[in-house]
Amino acid sequence: MKLLKKGAEADIYTASWNGQNSILKIRKKKDYRIHSLDIRIRTLRTIRESKMISEVKSFGIPTPLVYFVDEKKCEMYLQFIHGKLIRDLPATQIIRTCKEIGRIVGILHKNGVMHGDLTTSNFILTQKGLVILDFGLSQKTDKIDDYAIDLRLFKEVLNSAHAQIVDDAWALFILGYQKILGKNITEKIINQVLVIEKRGRYANVV
Ligand SMILES: Nc1ncnc2c1ncn2[C@@H]1O[C@H](COP(=O)(O)OP(=O)(O)O)[C@@H](O)[C@H]1O
Ligand SMILES: [Mg+2]
CATH class of the missing domain: 3.30.200.20 (Phosphorylase Kinase; domain 1)
Structure with missing residues (x-):
């Protein structure tokens, strides 16, 4: 061991x-x-x-x-999953993978599961595709706010760990996500992400 x-x-x-x-x-x-x-x-x-x-x-x-x-x-x-952590991939490859990450997160949410820890260290790229790890903080939920919390964390991770590619990576993530959940719900959830971000900013001020 x-x-x-x-x-x-x-x-x-x-x-x-x-x-x-x-x-x-x-x-x-x-x-x-x-x-x-x-x-x-x-x-x-x-x-x-x-x-x-x-x-x-x-x-x-x-x-x-x-x-x-x-x-x-x-x-x-x-x-044991053989492959590379998304966090450690070259920038262009991270961008490319984000659409598939969005698709996987979309399928989770569509089925009422919030992951709870969506970081680029919790995805491994294998020869057969992406594998998602680390469900210790996951939960069953039907709340838009919970799905938005997942998205907001992933955006924050892109912002802090992959700042130079955040715009492209986020756009592709949303594209993959929207393919699964549809335009209307995706817009609702993204709006909620913005609400949470605002909440965060005010909290910082106080
Ligand atoms: N099944 C697995 N196959 C290969 N590597 C793994 C596997 N599970 C975890 N790891 C590696 O260990 C790291 C931490 O595991 P994780 O389950 O995310 O624990 P933590 O809850 O502490 O973040 C992962 O980022 C990954 O590098
Ligand atoms: Mg982890």
């Missing part, structure tokens, strides 16, 4: 599961949280993530297979 990544929330190891290349995702104890609450949060996110990763497959979202979940240890074994 080898440590691959230390994420914000979890440690990621490369491991073997029944002879398969796999990822072991362990949600670590956080000492700043009250112990009982910490266990509850880590257990909930582990269960939520493993369920949602499997569930969204039913409507065509490409995610890793879940091999095994240990709720008590707050860990799970996932299929």
